[in-house]
Amino acid sequence: MGMFMSFMGKGLPTTQLLSMLTGTLQKQFMEKDISDFEKFHMAILDIFETVNAALPGKHYNVPLPEEVQVCFEGWGKADESEKKKILIEFMKTKVNLSKLDDFTLIAGLATPPAAMAAKRAGESVPQLKLIKAIPDVIFVPSATVLALISAKLSRKMILGHVAS
Incomplete structure (x- = not known):
């Protein structure tokens, strides 16, 4: 069994796959016309819907609207180069795996x-x-x-x- 698994290779590199996924979601997010909080919140919800629908098994909880509001205020004031960093930092800190009770x-x-x-x-x-x-x-x-x-x-x- 071990020999068979070694012939299969290492599979997909997780860092490259994660980078491709975040790049695709970020591009999808930036292409939207986001002018107010409602559109920003809908774009965030669209990202979660895309990720939760695509990935089998584990799902992610959507952050509270108040947390999204704080992110939107910082995101709206930032220039184009900082917007990506703010969005990535928000996703890293506020996104949690959902857990069954x-x-x-x-x-x-x-x-x-x-x-x-x-x-x-x-x-x-x-x-x-x-x-x-x-x-x-x-x-x-x-x-x-x-x-x-x-x-x-x-x-x-x-x-x-x-x-x-």
Whole structure:
């Protein structure tokens, strides 16, 4: 196995890939007509949407509007050569990885076995004849997604906010 992996090479250089990504996002950001805070904030949100949609797995939390406002004030006063530095510094300091809370993680792990047990118990009830027609491969993921959505919404309603 080790020999096979050594033949594959080192893969993509992460610093070059990161530099290409930041360069592309910075060019995309600078090409927009940004004259006020709303357009600046929309451009920042567009960057996060692009990155979170493109990268599988980990996602990044969007900074608070107050933090974006402070960055915009510094960015608006700077000349063209300083704008890139301000934007990069803002992204380095204010961007954080989103984290799952324990409740969501436990709900995601406990739901599939519970869904299978509920389906098996429901198949023996005469009033739930329809449940036999639903394949396990559709029922279990659907129940898991619904449980995760309800866990997220209940935490949002109780706490007022949840890391997304």
